[in-house]
Structures are given as structure tokens and as C-alpha cells.
Amino acid sequence: MISVALLGAGRIGALHARNLAAHPKAHFAALADAVPATAEKLGQELGVPVRGVDEILADPGIQAVMVCTSTDTHAELIERAAAANKAVFCEKPVDLSSERIRACLDRVSTSGAPLMIGFNRRFDPHLSELQRRLREGEAGEIEMVTILSRDPAPPPVSYIERSGGLFRDMMIHDFDMARFLLGEEPVEVHAVGSSLVDPAIGRAGDVDTAAVLLKTAAGRICQISCSRRSPYGYDQRIEVHGSKGMLRAHNIHTSTVELADAGGFRTAPVMDFFLERYTPAYRRELDHFLYCVASGAPPRPTGEDGLRAQMLADAATVAHQTGQPQRIPE
Amino acid sequence: MISVALLGAGRIGALHARNLAAHPKAHFAALADAVPATAEKLGQELGVPVRGVDEILADPGIQAVMVCTSTDTHAELIERAAAANKAVFCEKPVDLSSERIRACLDRVSTSGAPLMIGFNRRFDPHLSELQRRLREGEAGEIEMVTILSRDPAPPPVSYIERSGGLFRDMMIHDFDMARFLLGEEPVEVHAVGSSLVDPAIGRAGDVDTAAVLLKTAAGRICQISCSRRSPYGYDQRIEVHGSKGMLRAHNIHTSTVELADAGGFRTAPVMDFFLERYTPAYRRELDHFLYCVASGAPPRPTGEDGLRAQMLADAATVAHQTGQPQRIPE
Amino acid sequence: MISVALLGAGRIGALHARNLAAHPKAHFAALADAVPATAEKLGQELGVPVRGVDEILADPGIQAVMVCTSTDTHAELIERAAAANKAVFCEKPVDLSSERIRACLDRVSTSGAPLMIGFNRRFDPHLSELQRRLREGEAGEIEMVTILSRDPAPPPVSYIERSGGLFRDMMIHDFDMARFLLGEEPVEVHAVGSSLVDPAIGRAGDVDTAAVLLKTAAGRICQISCSRRSPYGYDQRIEVHGSKGMLRAHNIHTSTVELADAGGFRTAPVMDFFLERYTPAYRRELDHFLYCVASGAPPRPTGEDGLRAQMLADAATVAHQTGQPQRIPE
Amino acid sequence: MISVALLGAGRIGALHARNLAAHPKAHFAALADAVPATAEKLGQELGVPVRGVDEILADPGIQAVMVCTSTDTHAELIERAAAANKAVFCEKPVDLSSERIRACLDRVSTSGAPLMIGFNRRFDPHLSELQRRLREGEAGEIEMVTILSRDPAPPPVSYIERSGGLFRDMMIHDFDMARFLLGEEPVEVHAVGSSLVDPAIGRAGDVDTAAVLLKTAAGRICQISCSRRSPYGYDQRIEVHGSKGMLRAHNIHTSTVELADAGGFRTAPVMDFFLERYTPAYRRELDHFLYCVASGAPPRPTGEDGLRAQMLADAATVAHQTGQPQRIPE
Structure with a gap:
């Protein structure tokens, strides 16, 4: 049994908390939240004591x-927990600034504490199978990766304003997935973006519809597209072309029932959003973290993975703003 | 070039006539029809002389x-053409009476003329591929065959009244397909039927919705279901289970376009009816007939195939009428 | 919180026990098993006291x-629990004899205790959606129901020998589903069966491959097919044709990943077996039972549903043995 | 009957020639080819007189x-035919130089002769349905168009060397499709490309794997990807996202037969190449041309469509070569 505390009891924190409470190999020792009532409510539901972060x-x-607090507190909490010699799981991103991330990773490295970043999609059974089969060579040498992510509906503009922008807030998952699948670092980023879904997002200086091209040193190409609108559910598809063929992961529909009538054949929308779509991924992510803490194996995705994804998001943001492709620093 | 004449210029005759006129290995020498104006119209369209049957x-x-006249004239025309030493293609069925078919086949056999029966589905590229792959053992030993045929809409009751009933008129194609796929003769037939689509069909003494169970001597089982109604198009599916797996043939949709919106995912209906769905099958059927005439190879399906399918249809009709399963005479 | 005891800690009992232990509205008060070690092991795993049935x-x-013991003890335990004024959930079947079931239901009725029979498939989210949409008329008037059930591999012959035969042991789920979907009682059963998968099953007097035709008083037709072998996973499909169209429930695949290469397109097998395939169904089944106990609502499927399915299974067994269709007594 | 002559009897010329010979509304008056033997062979097959271009x-x-000669002769032949007051159909592209195209179109415009450019995909039944349904608003306001084209295998390097490069030779079809679907001109092009399929293509100065981003004045985004390799057949997919949903066109498979066994579910590859995949498109393209000649309706795609697609291909070529996004001149 690993004794674990959780910091931050918001939407994603509560999700991790429930998984932690149900996990047979974890002792959920304590939880904390900046808002005491939020912490109390979750603590009572799960029978977990509420304590202060210092304590x-x-x-x-x-x-x-497990660090699930607001983004601006991540780096400091990682550093303090690592300094206290604790294994750290931190929700993505480590910080909105790559420099800040780099400084944080240096301190964690000095401490020797293990650090895992919460890119949950790597633990989705389908996407991890896709990656494994690519590594095993089923598609041959990878030539092109296409990733599509479409949220059902945009978040509130108040959220958008603090999010770092679509490339850092939403597409960062796709940048991590691109690296996970390509098996090689992108060296060049082109980005285009528009505000087509909600003009208020444009007025807030962000985009809601965007596409990116990445190229690696070996010439592999990755297409990513994101949108804040998807009327038929949370669209999450990946397609990889290689010298021997294509491997792709389809969406998961909410039902297997199909109607055929004079209007044709109708099947259900796809799963509605990430909490539902990635439920098994969050459980497997926690399994991996606890396994690594117990066994001493280094957890993945690493802090470096977090940094690299952030650098791609930064570069895409600049590429979009300047209209010029950006090189990714090594 | 094979010199071919066609008897009967109705719906199915006209279809064969157009294929014949376009076929590079056929000389379309003449056509005839009981209704002179029908023959004239088609003859002018295709530039083919109209002549009398005797001539x-x-x-x-x-x-x-090629005999495409009304069913009640098939047997006699086959006999006369065979006696005149001509290769004969006859649209199914040879006759509504198995005894009459048997007598006809005896005379054809005596004449030595080749006879092919028009079970077009055997020549559908997908269904013939299905049969070939079954023979090659991809599904292992066959255990169960399931055939589904649903017409878009019922024919006029006047047609129903002269048709011999659903089992002889419609399901006969499925009986032939069952024999084609099973590779073994059914020995037992159970049948249930109802008039659910159009009460007038029931009043005419027929059914519009029916299901049959066949069993072979080796214990293989075949399920057949037919309906005179299918709002989403002409439904034609086959599924075969064997010791190693399943082989099935899906429907063909009228379009590859799919819409996904808040109501889910919508694809097009399936192809509307047999003339459209089996266009390539009719062409390949003619190819086979002409190839056999040219090469002397015995054509298939044979007259015996026509007889066997009719015997199954007869047995199913009796099974439905009496409520008792019927044995198939050897 | 409903205080619940569970009798029988075998495969299906353990499944219900784990769901019960995790259910927020249940207090899992005690469990019992004829084999003390089996009860102890599960009791320790779940922290539930082991007690005797009498106690x-x-x-x-x-x-x-919840009665999850061996089939031959179901009826008596139901009667005793009902006499003790407890709500009873019993795994299917109540008994292998319809007469015994009838006697049991009479006693339960006298006691006034609620009784629910464990036909888990009715609680599958997809199959219950299918039934709901049929009731709402999306397919129009029902004309034909087709149910297919194929187990991945046959059980041991020792199990087969005590099972009551395929129609009572395996197809009983499909008979219940047929009644659930048709909305009308079948009045006639045709059955054919063979031993094609394992000759030892045939020697034990049972079949491993079977198909049934049911007909209702209104003329609706139901096709059911079962097999003890399915190399591509646990095949569970239902298709319903009505006057306005078709509603069907597809299988659930184990992965969304697809490979396309020179050999074509390949997707994963379907889910392997009922414990995995129907995991959500078992949870929802328990929800319904607990809801009914708490609210006083009458639970479904009822004892009468259990009896009706058993009568269909009996009739199919006789139909297969005699080769004659059977009428279902009212 | 329209009297039509065809210039150029190579692969695409022969295809148009056979469609022309079979067309009920065309009189195929003459054909010509720079290689007399090629012209003679096709002329004899189709019973069409061979004559010189001047004649x-x-x-x-x-x-x-119909101009189906080598690309470098297109512009001049168009001009001469237009000057001779003939309606002209010309295979894409008009020329590899946009300036030359512009000059040609000016002369054609002066002559008043109708000119149609052979972008066959607009006439594919599925793609034209997709465009029609977009115009009818089924997907709402268009936000993003994704076009994927993958050839089964690369052409000979000798062909590549004279082709103008992948963006002009292959992706030009996708540029035309982008314009056809977007309903608005792209104003900006980003392009990345690599030689991953065949190093000889890279040595010849071209790429075999490429992706492009287009953006319109209204901010709509289009992703295009092309590859010269596709082991599972000629991959041709389009997906359009709009404010109300997604409309997409799937591939066409070579067979409806599916095998399910222990390895999962396997379906056939997609159609092998453009002559097979776009057979109906070429027929409908000819229908449209002949209809326009007969009725006086202006044919589409116009010469301007040919010019616009070429400008996009030119801009993509420069974007790829310089690594800098290009603006499209108005």
C-alpha cells in the first residue's frame, strides 16, 4: 500500500480522488484544497482526512x-513535494512558461524524487495499443501522423482568458500524443487558427479552430487539428500512415444500437467528453504511478515530456501569431 | 462470336437484351416477344431484328x-430449343411444378444441349467471392448459414396471385444460395409465414413475411428469412459460421457520404432493388453462359440446380401450409 | 441502505457479491456457500461475514x-426466503421443471414477497435502449426479431450433462429476450439442433449448434440461433424489423484500433465472454433490484418471466427431440 | 448528337475515348495521337477514324x-480549337505555368468558345453529393475541410521528373476539391513535404509525402495530405466540419465480404486506382460536357478553376521550397 495525498479537489482532482479511494494498492492519506469547503465535501464523501498542504x-x-491544483501553483508544489522526498504526480501542464518548467525540472532532478506528468491519453487502452503496435512495426516506418481533437462545446470565455490559449490548453495533449507516436522530436511547427465558433473567444485573443503541421528531422509529418465545437460528441481520432500500412484509433460511440429506415442508417453520437471518454485512461494512469512508486521504476510521461509538449505549444502559439513557421529548440 | 437469340422482352428480358447487345463476344441475332410491340420497341433500341419463336x-x-418469357412457357421453350440443338439459358424458375421440371430436364438430357438456369446471385462478385472463400476453407467446416432477403416493397397482388407464393417466387433465390453455400443438400425444411405487410397478400392466400430452417444430413443448419418490405432499401445479407470463423457479405450502400450531427451518424440507404443491386451479377452471368457455349464447358447453375431449388420451395410451401416440417426427397 | 445477504459464492455469485460490496445503497450483511472455504475466501476479500443459510x-x-446457488436449490431457497418475508433476487433459472417453478411462484405469491429473476441482458444499456426504442415505435409494428448468441467455446461436458441442455441452459436468455422485445407471447416453436462443435456434447445427448423459430398469435416471427463456438469472441447480436425500419444492436469490440495494409482492413475481435460483455448489465440489474426493494416497486423480470422463458425452453427441447413444432400452453 | 473529336490516345485519352464511343448523345467523329500506331490501335478498337489534328x-x-495530349501541348491546342470555334474539354492541367494559363484563357475568352477543365473528382457521385449537401447547409457554416489522397504506389521517376512536382501533379486535384468544397478562395498556403517513399524521388528534387494548410479570408481552414504510397489501395477521403456537424465521404472497398476469426474482423482493401475508383466520375464528366455543348450552358469546372488550382499548386511548391507560407494573389 502506497500512502498518497492529493492536492486540489476541483473537477480533475475529484476524479483522481475517487480513483485513488477505490484503488486496492493505495492508502488515501489526506487531501487539501485552497477552498476549505471543497476539500471538506470531497473528504467526507470518500472518508479521507482534510489537511493543510504544509502538514x-x-x-x-x-x-x-498528486498535484491537481490550479496551473499557476503546479511548479512550486512539485518543487516542494520533491524537496520533501515524495513521488509526485502532476496534472498537465507543469507551467505555462517553458522557462519555469525547466527550472522546476532542474530542482526535481536534484532532489531525485520521481515525477510523472498527467498526459492521460497515453494510458487510454486504445491509444496505448496504437502506440505499441506502431513500435512493433505493424505499419512499418512511420510517414505521417494525423491527430484530430474536437471538444463538444467551448469553455466559458473566463476560462479561455486564463488558459494560455488553445495551443497550450487544448492542443498540448495532441502535441504529447504526436511525440508519443512519432518516436522522434518535431523540429518545425506551422500553425493556423481562427475564431469561428464563438466571436467572444476571438475578442479574448484566442482561437477556437486551429490546425498545425509538424515536421521531424527525419522528414516525418504530423497534422493536428483542434476545434472547440463538435455537435456529435467529443471527437478523438488518430491515424498513422507508415511504409506498410495505416493504424488508426476510431471514436467510441455511446451505444451499439443502429436504426435503419427510409432516411438511411443512424448510429449514436460519440462519447460526450473527456471525463467519460477517458475514464479507463485515468485509472490506468494511476495504476502506473502507483506501480512506479512501489517498484522504483521511473514513471512516464516524465517532466521532460511535459516540457517538450509545452515547447511545441509555445512554438505553435508564436507560429500562429506571427504567421511564420517556428523551429523547435533542441 | 456466339450467335444468340432472346425470347421475352419484359423487364428481365430487356435487361439481358441490353447486356447481350453490349457484349463483345455475342452476336445478338434476334429477339421475340409474345407482344409484338414490346419486341419491336426493344429491337429498335438495340438494332436487333425481331423474329418469331419458330423462325x-x-x-x-x-x-x-435465352428464355426470358413468362414462367408458364419456360419448360416448353427449353425443350424446343434443346431439341433444336441450341444452348439454352433460362430465367428461373423452369416451372412451378417440380414434376414438370423433371420431365423437361429428362428431355434436355436426351438432347445433349447445354442448359443454364438464371440464378443471378451466384454471379454477384461478392457472393461468389463468399462461396469461393468458404470452399477454400477460410471459415473452416460450415456449421450455420444465415440468409436474409428483404424486398423494398411488395409487388402488386395480381402478381402475387400468379407467382406460386413467396417461397417459390422470392425465397427460391435463397434456397439456391443455401445449396450453393452449404455444399450439401438440405434434407429437412421447417417454415413459418405471415401476412404482416399487406393484408391483401394474406387474402390472396400468400405470406409476405417468412422464415425457414433447413437442416442437412450432416447436421448443418440454414436460416432463411424473407420479407416483402424493407424501408431502407433492398436488404441482401448472408452470414456463414464455420469451425474457424464467420464469413459474411454486407449490403451495398447507395453513397459513401456520412453526416454526423447532434442526432448521431447517418449513412445512406442500401441499393434500391435487384436490377440495380445485381447489375454486375447479370453481366457476369451472361459472360459465363457465353464462355460455356464457346468452350463446351458445362454451364452452372444446371437444370438440376433449378429442380433442387424448386423442390425446396415446394417443401417449404407445404411445411408452411401444414405446420409440419417436410423431408426433401432425394 | 438495504441490508442484503447473498447465497452462493461461485462464479456468478462472486460477481454479484463484488457489485453488492461496491454499491452505495446496499449494506452487504452476510454471505453463505455450501462449500465453507469458498464462502470464507470471498468473505475475507470483501470484508463480509460468513453465516449459515438458516441464520x-x-x-x-x-x-x-440474492440466490446464486446451484440451480437445483433455487426454488426451495426462494420459497424459504419469501416465507421469511425477504425480497428475493434469484439467478436464472428458477428450476429446470416448469411445474416446480409454477409451484414456487404460487408460494411466493402467497407470501407477498417481491421476486426478481436474473435475466441480466435486459439491463444491458444497449439492449434496454433497443427495447425502449421499439416500444416508442421507431421501427413501427414489429414483424421479425432475429437473435444470435454464440459462446466463445463450449463448457466442459460435465457441465453440459447437468445443464438441462442448450435450449434450457443457453438459449433461455434468448427466449427471455424474444419475449422482452416482441411484446407478445410466442405460441409456436420449431427447433433444429446438431452437435457440430464437440462430438462429446452429442454423446452426452445435447446439441451445440441450434436454431429456433417462434411465432406469436399476431404472426410475428422470431429467429434464434445459438452456438457453443465463436472464434472471434462472444457474439451477441439482435436485429428487429418492423413496418418502419430495422433497429439492431451490434457487438462491442475489444479495441477501436484498426490496421489497414495489403491484406485489407482489420479490427479487433469482440468482447470475450459474458462476465466482461455484460459487466454494466449486472450493475444495472442490481441497481434495479435495490431500487425496487427500497421503493416497493415490483421488480422485473418477474417470476412469471422466469416461468415463461422456461416453458419456451422446454417446448424447444421437445420440438428438437421429436422433430415436431410445439404449441406453447397459455 | 454532338460530333466530337479526341486528341491524345494515351491512358486517360483511351479512357475518355471508350466513354465517348459508348455515349448515346455523342458522335465520335475522329481521333488523333502524336504516335500514329497508338491512334490506329484505338481507332480500330472503337471503329473511329484517325485523322490529323489540323484536319x-x-x-x-x-x-x-477533347484534349488529352501531353501537358505541354494543352494550352496551344485549347487556343487553336477555340479559335476554330469548337467547344473544348481539356484534361488538367492547362499548363504548368500560371502565366501561360492566363494567356490561354484570355484567348479562349475572346473566341467565346466554351472551355471545360477535367477535374474528374467533382463528378464523382459521392463527392458531388458531399458538395451539394454542404451547399444545402447540412453541416452548417464550414469551419474545416480535410482532404486525404494517397496513391497506391509512386509513378516512375521519369514521370516524376516531368510532372511539375507532387503539388502540381497530384495535389492539384485536392486544391480543386478544396475550392469546390470551401466555397471561398484560399488566401494563404503552408506546405511541408518529404521524400520518404522512394529516395530517387527526393534525388529528382520532388517529394512523395506532403501536407498543406490553406486558410481563407473568412478564416476557414483546409488540411490536405498526399502520399505516393498506400498499401491498402487508393485512399481518397474527405471530411468537412461545420457549425452543425460533419459531412464526410468514405472510401469504396473492393468487396463487401468480411472474415471474422481469432485474429479479428477483416474487410477488403479499397479500390485500387483512379481509373477504377473514378469510373462513374469520368462518365458523368463527359455527360456534363456534352450537355453543356448541346444546351449552351457554360461548362464547369471553368478555365478559371484550372488557373486557380494551378496558382495554389504553384504557391504550395514555393511554400515548400522556401519554408515560408505564401499568400495567394487575387
Whole structure:
């Protein structure tokens, strides 16, 4: 049993908290939230004591900490937990600034504490199968990766304003997936974006519809497209072309029932959003973290993975703003 | 070039006539129809001379005859054409009476003339591929065959009244397909039927919705279902289960375009009816007939195939009427 | 919180036990099994006390009992639990004898205790959606129902010998589904069966491949096929044709990943077996039982549903053995 | 009957020639080819007289000319045929130089002769249905268009060397389709390309794998990807996202037969190449040309469509070579 504390009891924190409470190999030792009532409510639901962050980090009985607080607090909490010699799981992103991430990773590295970044999609059973089969060579040498992500509906503009923009907030998952699948670092980014879904998003200086081209040193190409609107559900598709063929992951529909009538054949929309679509991914992500803490195996995705995805998001943001393709620093 | 005459210029006759006129290995020598105006119209369209049946059969230059007249004239025309030493293609069925078919086949056999029966589905590229792959053992030993045929809409009751009933008129294609796929003769037939689509069909003594179970001596099972109604197009599916797996043939949709919106995913209906759905099958059927005439190879489906399908249709009709399963005479 | 005891800790009992232990509205008060070690092992895993059946039934604090013991004990345990004034959930079947079921239901009726029979498929989200949409008229008036069930591999012959035969052991789920979907009682059964998968099954007097035709008083037709072999996974499909169109439920595949290469397009097998395929169904089944106990609503499927399915299974068994279609007594 | 002559009897010329010979509304008056033997062979097959280009253009009885010669002769032949007052159909592209195209179109415009450019995909039944349904608003306001084209295998390097490069030779069809679907001119092009399929293509200065991003003045985005390799057949897919949903056109498979066994579910590859995949498109293209000649309706795609697609291909070529996005001149 690994003794784990969780910091941050918001939407994603509550999800991790429930998985943690149900996990047979975890002892859910404590939880904290900046808003005491939020922490209390979740603590009572799960029968977990609410404690302060300082107290948690000072408790030598707690082996691991899951950081699910607001983004601006991630880097500092990672550093403090690592300094306290705890294994750290942190929700993406480490920070909106690549420089800040780099500094954080340096400190974590010095501490020797293990750090895992929460790119949940790598743990989706289908996407991890896709990646495994690519590595096993079923599609041959990879030539082109196409990733499509479409959210059902845009978040509130208030959220958009603090999000770092679509490339950092939403497409960062796709940048991580691109790296995960390509098996090679992108060196060049082209980006185009528009505000077509909600003019208020444009007025807030962001885009809601965007597409990116990545190219690696070996010449492999990756297409990514994102939208904040998808009337038929949370669209999450990946397609990889290689010298021997194509491997792709389809969407998951909400039902297997089909109607055929004079209007044709109708099947159900796809799963509605990430909490539902990636439920098994979040469980498997936690499994991996706990396994690594127990076994001493280095967890993945690493802090470096978090940094690399952020650098791609930064470069895409600049590419979109300047209209000029950007090179990715090594 | 094979010199061919065609008897009967109705719906199915006209279809064969157009294929014959376009066929590079056929000389379309003459056509006849009981209704002179029908023959004239088609003859002018295709540039083919209209002649009388007697004249056609007496012409030694004509090597082959395609019989597409009304069912009640098939057996006699086959006999006369065979006696005149012509290769004969006859649309199914040879006759509504198995005894009459048997007598006809005896006379054809005596004449030595080749006879092919028009079970077009055997020549559908997909269904013939299905049969070939079954023979090659891809599904292993066959255990169960399921055939589904649904017409878009019922024919006029006046047609139903002269048709011999659903089992002889419509399901006969499925009986032939069952034999084609099973590779073994059914020995037992169970049948249930109802008039659910159009009460007038029931009043005419027929059914419009029916299902049959066949069993072979080796214990293989075949399910057939037919309906005179299918709002989403002409439904034609076959599924075969064997010791190693399943082979099935899906429907063909009228379009590849799909719409996804808040109501889900919508694809087009399936092809509307047999003339459209089986266009390539009719062409390949004619190819086979002409190839056999030219090469001397025995054509298939044979007259015996026509007889066997009719015996199954007869047995199913009795099984439905009496409520008792019927044995198929050897 | 409903206080529930569970009798029988075998495969299906353990499944219900784990769902019960995790259910927020249930207090899992006790469990029992004829083999003490089996009960102890599960009790320790779930932290549930092991008690004797007599003790459980005598405990006035226990409101509900789930009967998951061997089939030959079901009827008596139902009667005793009902006499003790407990709500009863019983795994299918109540008994292999329809007479015994009828006697049991009479006693339960006298007691006034609620009784629910475990036909889990009715609670599958997809199949219950299918049934709901049929009732709402999306397919129009029902004309034909086709149900296909194929197990991945046959059970041991020792199991087959005590099972009551394929029609009672396996197809009983499909008979219940037929009644659930048709909305009308079948009045006639035709059955054919063979031993094609494993000759030892045939020697044990049973079949491993079977097909049935049902007909209702209104003339609706139902096709059911079952096999004890399915190399591509647990095949569970239903298709319903009505006057306005078709509603069908497809299989669930184990992965969304597809490979396209020179050999074509390949997708994953379907889910492997019922415990995996119907995981959500078992949870929803328990939800319904607990909801009914709490609210006083009458649970479904009822004892009468259990009896009706058993009568169809009996009739199919006789139909297969005699080669004669059977009428279903009212 | 329209009297039509065809110039150029190579692969695409022969295809048009066979469609022309079979067309009920065309009189195929003459054909010509730079290689007399090629012309003779096709002429004999189709029973069409072979004549010289000068003679054909001088014949007042010939109303229309189809230009299927090598690309470098297109512009001049168009100009001469237009000057001779004939309706002109010309295979894409008009020329590899946009300036030359512009000059040609000016002369054609002066002559008043109708000119149609052979972008066959607009006439594919599925793609034209897709465009029609977009115009009818089924997907709402268009936000993003994704076009994928993958050839089964690369052409000979000798062909590549004279082709103008992938963007002009292959992707030009996709540029035309983008304009056809977007309903608005792209104003900006980003392009990346690599030689991953065949190093000889790279040595010849071309790419075999490429992706492009287009953006319109209204901010609509189009992704195009092309490859010279596709092991599973000629991959031709289009997906359009709009404010109300997605409309997409799937591939056409070579067979409806599916095998399910222990390895999963396998379906056939997609149609092998453009002559097979777009057979109906070429027929409908000819229908449209002949209809326009007969009725006086202006044919589409116009010369301007040919010019616009070429400008996009030129801009993509420069974008790829310089690594800088290009603006499209108005």
C-alpha cells in the first residue's frame, strides 16, 4: 500500500480522488484544497482526512503526492513535494512558461524524487495499443501522423482568458500524443487558427479552430487539428500512415444500437467528453504511478515530456501569431 | 462470336437484351416477344431484328437461346430449343411444378444441349467471392448459414396471385444460395409465414413475411428469412459460421457520404432493388453462359440446380401450409 | 441502505457479491456457500461475514436475499426466503421443471414477497435502449426479431450433462429476450439442433449448434440461433424489423484500433465472454433490484418471466427431440 | 448528337475515348495521337477514324474537341480549337505555368468558345453529393475541410521528373476539391513535404509525402495530405466540419465480404486506382460536357478553376521550397 495525498479537489482532482479511494494498492492519506469547503465535501464523501498542504508535505508517512491544483501553483508544489522526498504526480501542464518548467525540472532532478506528468491519453487502452503496435512495426516506418481533437462545446470565455490559449490548453495533449507516436522530436511547427465558433473567444485573443503541421528531422509529418465545437460528441481520432500500412484509433460511440429506415442508417453520437471518454485512461494512469512508486521504476510521461509538449505549444502559439513557421529548440 | 437469340422482352428480358447487345463476344441475332410491340420497341433500341419463336428455333445459325418469357412457357421453350440443338439459358424458375421440371430436364438430357438456369446471385462478385472463400476453407467446416432477403416493397397482388407464393417466387433465390453455400443438400425444411405487410397478400392466400430452417444430413443448419418490405432499401445479407470463423457479405450502400450531427451518424440507404443491386451479377452471368457455349464447358447453375431449388420451395410451401416440417426427397 | 445477504459464492455469485460490496445503497450483511472455504475466501476479500443459510433467513435485519446457488436449490431457497418475508433476487433459472417453478411462484405469491429473476441482458444499456426504442415505435409494428448468441467455446461436458441442455441452459436468455422485445407471447416453436462443435456434447445427448423459430398469435416471427463456438469472441447480436425500419444492436469490440495494409482492413475481435460483455448489465440489474426493494416497486423480470422463458425452453427441447413444432400452453 | 473529336490516345485519352464511343448523345467523329500506331490501335478498337489534328480542327462538322495530349501541348491546342470555334474539354492541367494559363484563357475568352477543365473528382457521385449537401447547409457554416489522397504506389521517376512536382501533379486535384468544397478562395498556403517513399524521388528534387494548410479570408481552414504510397489501395477521403456537424465521404472497398476469426474482423482493401475508383466520375464528366455543348450552358469546372488550382499548386511548391507560407494573389 502506497500512502498518497492529493492536492486540489476541483473537477480533475475529484476524479483522481475517487480513483485513488477505490484503488486496492493505495492508502488515501489526506487531501487539501485552497477552498476549505471543497476539500471538506470531497473528504467526507470518500472518508479521507482534510489537511493543510504544509502538514501533508511535512508528514514522512506520505510517500506520494498528486498535484491537481490550479496551473499557476503546479511548479512550486512539485518543487516542494520533491524537496520533501515524495513521488509526485502532476496534472498537465507543469507551467505555462517553458522557462519555469525547466527550472522546476532542474530542482526535481536534484532532489531525485520521481515525477510523472498527467498526459492521460497515453494510458487510454486504445491509444496505448496504437502506440505499441506502431513500435512493433505493424505499419512499418512511420510517414505521417494525423491527430484530430474536437471538444463538444467551448469553455466559458473566463476560462479561455486564463488558459494560455488553445495551443497550450487544448492542443498540448495532441502535441504529447504526436511525440508519443512519432518516436522522434518535431523540429518545425506551422500553425493556423481562427475564431469561428464563438466571436467572444476571438475578442479574448484566442482561437477556437486551429490546425498545425509538424515536421521531424527525419522528414516525418504530423497534422493536428483542434476545434472547440463538435455537435456529435467529443471527437478523438488518430491515424498513422507508415511504409506498410495505416493504424488508426476510431471514436467510441455511446451505444451499439443502429436504426435503419427510409432516411438511411443512424448510429449514436460519440462519447460526450473527456471525463467519460477517458475514464479507463485515468485509472490506468494511476495504476502506473502507483506501480512506479512501489517498484522504483521511473514513471512516464516524465517532466521532460511535459516540457517538450509545452515547447511545441509555445512554438505553435508564436507560429500562429506571427504567421511564420517556428523551429523547435533542441 | 456466339450467335444468340432472346425470347421475352419484359423487364428481365430487356435487361439481358441490353447486356447481350453490349457484349463483345455475342452476336445478338434476334429477339421475340409474345407482344409484338414490346419486341419491336426493344429491337429498335438495340438494332436487333425481331423474329418469331419458330423462325428463331429453326435458324441453324443461332447457337444459343435465352428464355426470358413468362414462367408458364419456360419448360416448353427449353425443350424446343434443346431439341433444336441450341444452348439454352433460362430465367428461373423452369416451372412451378417440380414434376414438370423433371420431365423437361429428362428431355434436355436426351438432347445433349447445354442448359443454364438464371440464378443471378451466384454471379454477384461478392457472393461468389463468399462461396469461393468458404470452399477454400477460410471459415473452416460450415456449421450455420444465415440468409436474409428483404424486398423494398411488395409487388402488386395480381402478381402475387400468379407467382406460386413467396417461397417459390422470392425465397427460391435463397434456397439456391443455401445449396450453393452449404455444399450439401438440405434434407429437412421447417417454415413459418405471415401476412404482416399487406393484408391483401394474406387474402390472396400468400405470406409476405417468412422464415425457414433447413437442416442437412450432416447436421448443418440454414436460416432463411424473407420479407416483402424493407424501408431502407433492398436488404441482401448472408452470414456463414464455420469451425474457424464467420464469413459474411454486407449490403451495398447507395453513397459513401456520412453526416454526423447532434442526432448521431447517418449513412445512406442500401441499393434500391435487384436490377440495380445485381447489375454486375447479370453481366457476369451472361459472360459465363457465353464462355460455356464457346468452350463446351458445362454451364452452372444446371437444370438440376433449378429442380433442387424448386423442390425446396415446394417443401417449404407445404411445411408452411401444414405446420409440419417436410423431408426433401432425394 | 438495504441490508442484503447473498447465497452462493461461485462464479456468478462472486460477481454479484463484488457489485453488492461496491454499491452505495446496499449494506452487504452476510454471505453463505455450501462449500465453507469458498464462502470464507470471498468473505475475507470483501470484508463480509460468513453465516449459515438458516441464520441468514432467520435474521429480521436482513431485508433482501440474492440466490446464486446451484440451480437445483433455487426454488426451495426462494420459497424459504419469501416465507421469511425477504425480497428475493434469484439467478436464472428458477428450476429446470416448469411445474416446480409454477409451484414456487404460487408460494411466493402467497407470501407477498417481491421476486426478481436474473435475466441480466435486459439491463444491458444497449439492449434496454433497443427495447425502449421499439416500444416508442421507431421501427413501427414489429414483424421479425432475429437473435444470435454464440459462446466463445463450449463448457466442459460435465457441465453440459447437468445443464438441462442448450435450449434450457443457453438459449433461455434468448427466449427471455424474444419475449422482452416482441411484446407478445410466442405460441409456436420449431427447433433444429446438431452437435457440430464437440462430438462429446452429442454423446452426452445435447446439441451445440441450434436454431429456433417462434411465432406469436399476431404472426410475428422470431429467429434464434445459438452456438457453443465463436472464434472471434462472444457474439451477441439482435436485429428487429418492423413496418418502419430495422433497429439492431451490434457487438462491442475489444479495441477501436484498426490496421489497414495489403491484406485489407482489420479490427479487433469482440468482447470475450459474458462476465466482461455484460459487466454494466449486472450493475444495472442490481441497481434495479435495490431500487425496487427500497421503493416497493415490483421488480422485473418477474417470476412469471422466469416461468415463461422456461416453458419456451422446454417446448424447444421437445420440438428438437421429436422433430415436431410445439404449441406453447397459455 | 454532338460530333466530337479526341486528341491524345494515351491512358486517360483511351479512357475518355471508350466513354465517348459508348455515349448515346455523342458522335465520335475522329481521333488523333502524336504516335500514329497508338491512334490506329484505338481507332480500330472503337471503329473511329484517325485523322490529323489540323484536319480535325478544320472540319466544321466537328463541334467539340477533347484534349488529352501531353501537358505541354494543352494550352496551344485549347487556343487553336477555340479559335476554330469548337467547344473544348481539356484534361488538367492547362499548363504548368500560371502565366501561360492566363494567356490561354484570355484567348479562349475572346473566341467565346466554351472551355471545360477535367477535374474528374467533382463528378464523382459521392463527392458531388458531399458538395451539394454542404451547399444545402447540412453541416452548417464550414469551419474545416480535410482532404486525404494517397496513391497506391509512386509513378516512375521519369514521370516524376516531368510532372511539375507532387503539388502540381497530384495535389492539384485536392486544391480543386478544396475550392469546390470551401466555397471561398484560399488566401494563404503552408506546405511541408518529404521524400520518404522512394529516395530517387527526393534525388529528382520532388517529394512523395506532403501536407498543406490553406486558410481563407473568412478564416476557414483546409488540411490536405498526399502520399505516393498506400498499401491498402487508393485512399481518397474527405471530411468537412461545420457549425452543425460533419459531412464526410468514405472510401469504396473492393468487396463487401468480411472474415471474422481469432485474429479479428477483416474487410477488403479499397479500390485500387483512379481509373477504377473514378469510373462513374469520368462518365458523368463527359455527360456534363456534352450537355453543356448541346444546351449552351457554360461548362464547369471553368478555365478559371484550372488557373486557380494551378496558382495554389504553384504557391504550395514555393511554400515548400522556401519554408515560408505564401499568400495567394487575387
